[in-house]
Amino acid sequence: MTAVAVVGMGVALPGASTPDELWDLLRSGRSVLSAADADPAGLAGLHDPDRAVADRSYNRVYGPLADLRPHPRLRAERDAGDAPPGLTTYWLRHCLLQALDTTTVADRDRCAFAIGYGVSGSINAEQAFLVEAVAQGVGAYDPDAGQIPDLVRRALAGTYPFAGPEPHVFLPHEVGRRAAAGLLPPRTEIVTIDTACSASLYTVQAAISALSTGTADVVFCGGACNVTPSEYVMLSQVGLVSADDQLRSFDVAGTGSLWSEGAAVVALKTLDRAVADGDEVLGVIAGLGTSSDGRGREVLAPDSRGQALAIRRSLESAGVTAAGVDWILAHAIGVPAGDAVEFAALREAADSATDCLVTVNKPQFGHTSWASGLLSLVHVLLALRNETVPAQRRFTRTPESYRQEATRLRIPVTDAPWPRTADRPRIAGVNSFGFGGTNVHAVVTDTPRVGGFARRSGTGEIAVVGWGTHLPGAPTATEVMDQLRGAEWHVPPGFGESYPLPDPVQLRMPPIAARNLDRTQLMLIQSMLQLAGEHGEVWAPFTDTTGVFVGHHGVPGAFGPVVLRINRDLIAGALAGVTDATAAPAVDRFLKSLQALAPDPDETVGGLLPNFIASRATKRFDLRGMAMVVDQGIDSALGAVHLAMRALHTRELDMALVSGVNGNSGSELRAILGAPFRSPAVDPAEGAFTLALTRPDTAAEHRLPILARLRAGQDPHDGPATVRCGPSAGRSYLGGDGALAILRAVATGGTVRVEPYDPAIQPAGILVRA
Structure with a gap:
């Protein structure tokens, strides 16, 4: 058996450009969510407080990552004009540089970089796609289009500033390539995994498999997410966005979720290798379990049986029982139905004889989607280092349907001490559950005496x-x-x-x-x-x-017809700047085609996301x-x-x-x-x-x-x-x-x-x- 050690970590979050700053944020209780005039994602352009208005978000509260202080090397690259294009690429590179600061990588090492990410979580990719879709769409109405697509691209540049001149650089595999360029050895395996909200913690599964089969010596796991206006509209359309300016997890007052931007990277090695290299061991991944919900309910409705299965598998792989778990950092995004399902899964998997703390970090910094699982893992690693479990913020009480009083699950409203002890390991669980029923749970501890993964050859047939x-x-x-x-x-x-x-x-x-x-x-x-x-x-x-x-x-x-329809008023306003007489008929025909796209009451975000x-x-x-x-x-x-x-x-x-x-x-x-x-x-x-x-x-x-x-x-x-x-x-x-x-x-x-x-x-x- 081999234990898997975390030896490096990096974060990028509103209000927190380093892990230490993330810890300060967690202890302060401060929220980074707001509807301030500073709106880099442009949510205000697709906002209407009336929930009955089609193709609009009724809420524009979110957490914009606009205050990042880049790693010194990245800052030097930026100042020299060499920083990678794209927001999520920039954030991932910042986090990777932080993780490398404490990770020894030898020239002979086989490395991998697994990233939890999706094309839907990039404002650069969305705007690049929009600009090209409009340029191609207008051009299609004129067989002698000539320069019309270029005229359209120029007209849209002010409305969609994140599109950029080379849209292919914003596709997921290029994001990973450019984030790692010059930092990891040549022929590093770079793979993007999309399971929506659980994606970045799913990369830890990929890392453990690579380390356990001997196909990699060092694996960097990452995750990143932009807030995109079109996605906020789609999430509002299915009622997942909070009805007010608060995100309250496991709370009777919860009305929905609020999203935030962020990124994280952790570095993993076998414990033996980490000790031999002299790396600081930040924590040990003792067990990890995955599952799908199977048949069950609708694809957007989570199933507690699938979530409990991932938790049980993780405990089994760690060789511990629920009674040994001190704390679970839950996934709960603030949507009442989803939170109730997760609490039921915790109730099913928890031990009935010992207390277990349960908290969620999303009320402070929102739901970071693809990045959320790794940000929670870093949260736990920081709690191990600082011997404290931060309180659940903005919490009043659980709904009666949770039957919390019949469990030993406790939601602390003040910080709880979590000291090292000589007689037993400290053990935490991390939940990360994705839209569509893609579930993962990790068991994290401060000692290698718990759990471990079997080493097997990765070269068999x-x-x-x-x-x-x-x-x-x-x-x-x-x-x-x-x-x-x-x-x-x-x-x-x-x-x-x-x-x-x-x-x-x-x-x-x-x-x-x-x-x-x-x-x-x-x-x-x-x-x-x-x-x-x-x-x-x-x-x-x-x-x-x-x-x-x-x-x-x-x-x-x-994805194209829906995003075009959501943005049609913005597109029409931008194309008003196309004054070329030869282009006017094609522009007019294209705009009429957009107006003909009718909202579909049965349309859901689940029909569009790749995962x-x-x-x-x-x-x-x-x-x-x-x-x-x-x-x-x-x-x-x-x-x-x-x-x-x-x-x-x-x-x-x-x-x-x-x-x-x-x-x-x-x-x-x-x-x-x-x-x-x-x-x-x-x-x-x-x-x-x-x-x-x-x-x-x-x-x-x-x-x-x-x-x-x-x-x-x-x-x-x-x-x-x-x-x-x-x-x-x-x-x-x-x-x-x-x-x-x-x-x-x-x-x-x-x-x-x-x-x-x-x-x-x-x-x-x-x-x-x-």
Whole structure:
């Protein structure tokens, strides 16, 4: 067994540019949430206090990160004009520099940088997409557009100042690359994980898997989040935003959440390595558990059973009982229904004989979404150092329905001492639960005597026991394999403007709900249904330990129309500045098309966020292992395969369903993707590809035929033949290219090496033995 040590940490939060300042903020009780005139995110432009007004947020209270004092090296880069573009990139680099200040990294070390992040949490990416969507949209109404798109871009620059001249630099894999540039060794694995609100703590799972399998020596885990006006509108539309200027967690007076900007990074090593290097051990990750909610309730409604399952798994992996936990730093974002579900999960998982403190930090600095889990982990590490549990702020009492008096869960309203003792370790739990039911719980302690993770080799083979696809034209599995063996790929590039909805009986969803989802969610289910039709539901024996890993890159197709509709008044005001007579007819036609976009009462944020692609599959097939969306650019599905294989090697999972999917082939997406899409020779294509993976011994035990064997590696001499992940025959499935490359290797037969498209982000390939 090996313990995992935290040896470095960094934060960026309103009012706190260092961990010590974060501690001061926690002890002060001060809130960073406000509706001040300083409104860098521009929420005021989409605000209306009347909750009945469509496409407006009824609240503009949030926590803007406008007062960051950058790390000295980052400040020097900024002063020299060399700082990375993009707010979240800048914040992550600041945090990474802080974490590196106390972390020893040798030249020989294999490093990884896992970031909890989503394209929806970047104001730079949203505005870049908006500007390109409008420029392309106006240009489409004039076949001789000429300079019209450039005129439109210039007109929008004042309204959308964060768009920038090179929009591709704001995509998640580029954010990670640029945050780490020159700080981490060459060929550092950089991967973005999106599970919405639990994403940054999910990176700790990825780190533990990499350390436990020996595929990395040092792993940096990060998370970052912007507040974007369009997302605030969507969150208001489904009633998740607070009705006043307060966020009250687990409180009878709570009315909803308030969001904030922030970032965090922690550095992880095995404890043995940390001690050998002389690094200060800030805390020990003794256990970690993940889960999905499975079938249960609607995708936006959390399920206490799924959350309690993650807590139990974490305690089991740490080798402790609930009675040994002193304190749980909860996730509760202030939404009454969600907070009630989490308290029920705590009640179910808690010990009935010993007191346990429960607190939440969000009433002070808001919900930082993708960054929130790591900020909570840093919160606990600071409490260990300072021997104090900060009080729950702005708390009156829990609702009667919580039945708190029947538990030993206590919410302190004053700071509680938490001193070191010689006779027992101090143990805390950290909750982080994401929209869509993606749950993670970490057990953190001050001693290596608790818990630990089994060391296993990350070089063993993993079996492919099934595969399925969903492509335009609905080719069968046999037709797909025949085409992969041949020289021509005859599949149409896209599904067209209107995606053909699946059979609602197979989908287990009414058509009115399905039509509001981004098509990628439906495409993934369709590919899994084809897999089941060809190979059976190979996951059926272990639904509790089957995970879903989805490679996805870019912006969901459903995101564009909604964001354009929300912003149409701002767009119209900006385009009034286009005075060129030749452009006026095209501008007018485009604005009329925006006015025709009607709000849909059934539309929900769950239909638009990329992380819901994986969650939709866990809901449909009642799966309760981990679920995540992975973004490594064109190598996204290849990265998902690596993460899945490690989770299988560590036996956190028995089955992994790994998919690559793209459902957006619009011209505005191409405009923000950068290379290789700057050349007209490569176009985005739509499709979904799913592989069912398990360990060979598990396949043998359950009599599952092995179709191929996969092994991770970096040896360029493995295999006589190679297939490169990336565009082929003038098209790219973006996040799906890696899964298609593995299927192409299976079709080729023999031993084939699948090479990554971008070895600077994903250094390791996959050896396929069919």
